[in-house]
Amino acid sequence: MFDFSTAAPREQTNAEKYTLREELFGTQDVLPAWVADMDINTPEFVLDAVKKRLKHPIVGYEEVSDSAFMAQIAWMQKRHGVAFEREDMFYSHSVVASMAVAIEAFTQKGEGVIAQTPVYPPFFHTVKKLERRLVLNPLVQREDGSYTFDLEDLKAKIDKDTKLLLLCSPHNPVGRVWHEEELRAIAEVCYENGIIVFADEIHCDLVYKPNRHIPFASLSDKARDISLTTIGVGKTFNMAGFAMSSVAVSNASLREQFHKAYERVHFAQGAVLSHVAFEAAYTEGEAWLEALLQHLQKNYTMLAELSRSYANLIKLTPIEGTYLAWLDCRGMALKDRELREWFVKEAKLGLGAGLSFGREGSGFMRLNFAVPSDTMVEIIKRFEDALERYDKN
Ligand SMILES: Cc1ncc(COP(=O)(O)O)c(C=O)c1O
Numbered sequence: 001m002f003d004f005s006t007a008a009p010r011e012q013t014n015a016e017k018y019t020l021r022e023e024l025f026g027t028q029d030v031l032p033a034w035v036a037d038m039d040i041n042t043p044e045f046v047l048d049a050v051k052k053r054l055k056h057p058i059v060g061y062e063e064v065s066d067s068a069f070m071a072q073i074a075w076m077q078k079r080h081g082v083a084f085e086r087e088d089m090f091y092s093h094s095v096v097a098s099m100a101v102a103i104e105a106f107t108q109k110g111e112g113v114i115a116q117t118p119v120y121p122p123f124f125h126t127v128k129k130l131e132r133r134l135v136l137n138p139l140v141q142r143e144d145g146s147y148t149f150d151l152e153d154l155k156a157k158i159d160k161d162t163k164l165l166l167l168c169s170p171h172n173p174v175g176r177v178w179h180e181e182e183l184r185a186i187a188e189v190c191y192e193n194g195i196i197v198f199a200d201e202i203h204c205d206l207v208y209k210p211n212r213h214i215p216f217a218s219l220s221d222k223a224r225d226i227s228l229t230t231i232g233v234g235k236t237f238n239m240a241g242f243a244m245s246s247v248a249v250s251n252a253s254l255r256e257q258f259h260k261a262y263e264r265v266h267f268a269q270g271a272v273l274s275h276v277a278f279e280a281a282y283t284e285g286e287a288w289l290e291a292l293l294q295h296l297q298k299n300y301t302m303l304a305e306l307s308r309s310y311a312n313l314i315k316l317t318p319i320e321g322t323y324l325a326w327l328d329c330r331g332m333a334l335k336d337r338e339l340r341e342w343f344v345k346e347a348k349l350g351l352g353a354g355l356s357f358g359r360e361g362s363g364f365m366r367l368n369f370a371v372p373s374d375t376m377v378e379i380i381k382r383f384e385d386a387l388e389r390y391d392k393n
Contacts, residue, residue: 002288004295007041007372021350030350031379036120036172036324038238038370040295043288046237049280050273062272064091071282072246076231079286080204082215084229088255090247090262093270095202095230096122098247102198102228103130103164105261106254112162114195116149117358118326120172123200124358127166135162138360139174145328146318147174151185158193165195167216170203170321173357173366177211177320180219187216187223196254197227202245205236205289207321208297217250225251228258233281235322236289238370244274296323299369299376306380310387323370327351330363332390339365347386349379 010018017035021028069089076082092098103126107113112135115123127134137154139147167186170177190197199216207213217224232245249255269275303325307316317326329339336355343349343365354364369376 002043002291004040004292005373007039007375010039017350025344025350027344030344030348031375031382032350033368033371033379034350034352034366036235036322036368037240038323038368039375040238040292040370040372042238042241043281043285045284045288046239046277046280049276053273053276059272061269062275063269064275065279068275068279068282069246071279072231075282075285076215080213080215080218082218082229084217084248084250088248088250090249090258090267091269092230092232092245092247092267093243095200095232095234095245096126097265097267098228098230098245099123099166099198099200100126100130101261101265101267102196102247102258103127103132104264105258106196107132107163110161112157112159112164114154114157114162114165115358116166116168116171118173118354118361118364119166119168119357120200121356121358123166123168133161136358138358139171144318145315147171147176149178149182149186151189154186154189158189158195162193162195165190165197167197167199169199169201169216170207170213172203172322173324173326173352173361173364175317175319175322175324175326177207177213180214183214183216183219183223187219187226191222191226195226197223199227199229201229201231203235203322204231206293206296206323208293208300208319211320213321217248225254228254233278237281237285239277239281242271242274242277244270244278295373296370298373299323299371300325302376302380303367303369306384306387309384310391313387313390323368325367325369326354327365327367328363329354329365336362339363342386342390346389347382349382 017032073084109131112133113127114135117138135157140150204213216227217229229248234240307314313331315328340353343351352366354361
């Protein structure tokens with residue numbers, strides 16, 4: 001019913017993934033697989049909703065309709081078993097901006113904010129830019145290459161001035177979909193120490209069976225009371241350009257504190273075209289998403305097969321969710337700079353450098369495999385040819 005074999009070319013658009021190639025990789029001659037959006041067409045039913053709205057010739061200030069939020073709430077209840085209420089929901093144009101507001105709302109300059117590296121870079125950049133103290137609680141790697149939380153380290157790093165934990169769930173870039181007991185352990189530590197949890201769940205719909213996303217707020221009343229959750233359509237339906245997500249805050253007193261900081265920076269209501277696109281995605285998107293997940297799994301399988309053939313050089317970190325592959329390239333025995341250059345010059349692929357996700361990312365690269373089948377074949381071919389040459393030398 002949905003065709004993911006090919007997609008519209010983005011070269012002629014202002015897509016970051018393409019326009020920034022020269023700046024990032026020093027050449028246009030790379031197939032870009034870095035920024036976390038998809039090279040897959042945004043679904044027709046989303047575009048149709050926008051076209052329909054445009055039949056009305058005035059595009060002024062508009063409020064997000066209750067029905068848009070209710071569509072998201074129903075989706076989260078049905079797919080993830082979490083019960084948010086209309087009054088919990090805040091509009092946001094950006095998860096990162098919501099994170100900044102949460103930092104402003106719940107911490108003072110100099111107070112501690114925890115990030116679990118390697119992680120999506122704004123998790124630590126935002127903390128530093130706002131002059132809070134960054135408390136690093138790196139994830140630990142297990143035998144099979146997958147990651148988990150380091151609870152002992154977390155407990156040891158918390159002091160009376162540690163106020164907020166930024167949770168990435170599912171986790172970019174390591175691809176974990178946290179298990180209930182892992183999340184419960186985090187919730188327990190945070191609850192006991194009076195730490196608020198900012199749960200960035202923007203990747204929650206991109207989870208491969210049998211894994212299941214567990215919303216932090218659904219764990220228990222206590223977890224719901226100490227947390228804020230960000231959710232949206234940006235990743236799920238390739239709608240980052242619509243710039244619309246939401247923040248759910250169920251605890252009335254946290255909501256009031258968040259609201260004050262939110263008002264201070266004039267978080268308005270965003271763009272009406274985004275509102276209708278958002279509602280259409282949550283209302284009509286299930287079948288498309290199921291098909292997309294199957295497609296992404298095929299791409300992931302191709303990558304897993306390749307990494308098995310060159311296991312001496314690269315290892316694919318097990319992926320439970322997200323469309324981001326965290327490649328352990330330490331077997332290639334290259335310095336980080338050499339590794340980046342190898343991908344650009346030898347493989348002609350533009351990947352995310354592991355080090356940009358924190359120091360623990362040394363020796364790793366992140367590859368975005370949310371591409372149509374024809375592009376995935378090309379990625380595998382370039383990668384395989386380069387690995388073959390490297391292996392021979
Ligand atoms: C974990 C995570 N949070 C937030 C974002 C960005 O969200 P936004 O564009 O809404 O700021 C990304 C994008 O890659 C992400 O991976």
